[in-house]
Amino acid sequence: MTDLAQLTNRQIRLARRPVGTPTADDWLQTAEPVQALPQGGVVVRTLALSLDPAMRGWMNEGKSYIAPVGIGEVMRAGGVGKVLASSHPKFAVGDLVSGVLGVQDYAAFTAEQAARTGLAVIDTRMGSLTQWLNVLGMPGMTAYFGLLDVGQPRPGDTVVVSGAAGAVGQTVGQLVRAGLKEHCPKGVDVYFDNVGGDILDEVLARLAMHARIVICGAISQYNNTTPVQGPRNYLSLLVHRARMQGMVVFDYAERYPQAVAELAGYLKDGRMKSREDVVHGLDRFPEALNRLFTGENFGKLVLQVADEVTGSR
């Protein structure tokens, strides 16, 4: 059993709300002893964190689909880790887990926190740790339910996805290739939008009749210091009897296991590949996050915090 009090927990906290692209001054790095094991809870060693465009939205004040990160709080982040200490019946020391770990070396959860934030044991026979942050994680779930449930592609449809180098986009693209014939009828039947801005307008100008647009994100707009650029071509929805629909992956949580099983099958039989772009070191979080906005990442952007094999057991 590890002596938690001997370990230092480095944490990256939100120092202030960024204006435009986040800068170094928007973050504060702190260090403190690891929290004691909560009664009936669990302490997790962070192995890798998921860096997602949505994080930029969590840094803003105001109503959204999730509460903003408070000033001074540890930055919210999904991640994978290893159970270091547990008095929780569902988690044993050494288990690999995924959950909302935050940008820190160690995360402590009460039983209530573990349940509420969806801490779950992961099976690395289904996919690697980084694949659990990618195809088998939130980006994969977003792609799966956004494309299939909201986009509702049909055989022969032309499907367009923006931000296809990112984590959600790569899975959408491969789901389309894997499961649907590639045809090119005139116009776009399904558009899976991660980008917004000019690209959304370009696609709106090229819709097929009864097209479906999935609004998953709008990375082109997240660092704007001016108002969001609304889609000027939105009346194409009228001309083409088309719809534009927003989605948030959390709504599909009950169906994740089914989607994970299907996607893990595609990974195993080679119909789907996953690509991760890994940055090493917790303290590189601020710089790594900004790669999402400059378009430097190719594949799911992951921050490796600790080597899996050296993770304490």
Add this chain to the structure above:
Amino acid sequence: MTDLAQLTNRQIRLARRPVGTPTADDWLQTAEPVQALPQGGVVVRTLALSLDPAMRGWMNEGKSYIAPVGIGEVMRAGGVGKVLASSHPKFAVGDLVSGVLGVQDYAAFTAEQAARTGLAVIDTRMGSLTQWLNVLGMPGMTAYFGLLDVGQPRPGDTVVVSGAAGAVGQTVGQLVRAGLKEHCPKGVDVYFDNVGGDILDEVLARLAMHARIVICGAISQYNNTTPVQGPRNYLSLLVHRARMQGMVVFDYAERYPQAVAELAGYLKDGRMKSREDVVHGLDRFPEALNRLFTGENFGKLVLQVADEVTGSR
């Protein structure tokens, strides 16, 4: 039998494509003898014409849900009239009809044209002539199918309609009152948008979860000489898992009779009222049309072209 060659047909033609709000110079009034009765066809005396915001779109070049009116062509308009001459088995002299008559005193149809443009006998026991241009006509059909099929309101929903003084808006508003309980849960569940611009953005900022926005029109944008104002708050669709969907009434043509019967019943039992704003005289068309954009009309804007009782028989 009327001697058609003795009658003069005044016509208002599109002289050029307007920039911004249409002006007198965009129109050309012509006069010519009434066309001879086409073999197997019908000639109709125009009694009243429907003035609709959509007409502004028909005056523009470019791809839309319907071909633009060509330069020099008689302006397209829906209307009601009386059959003046017929060799068509479905139409008898004296029948009252609705159809795409155009801004002219007399309209001649071949059998093919009559079928393609939906010329139909109307029953004034179900509603008055102007009601056939309003609740029982295209605005009523737009309201009925846009609200019920696309908006899908449920009991307890908060429904908002913009442009409620217009023909579509008044029917949407009364359908909501007639058929659904009025409650006020937080946020807007269904928004029926005829206006676009700032009003669309205001409603987007106040959506309820899983809201449905019906994009029926955008009268605030039709005379713009600058690009259309896209909805800056469209990411509210994501936050609220909401959808925005366009509709064009023609898609529901097969179901018009059922909707007309239901709406005529509401008119009869007083659950629905219709309000028309009538301008008299074909040559006042250019000025009357612009009332739609200044917001001067209250109720369905109708151009009365001939007195029903004096219509030739």
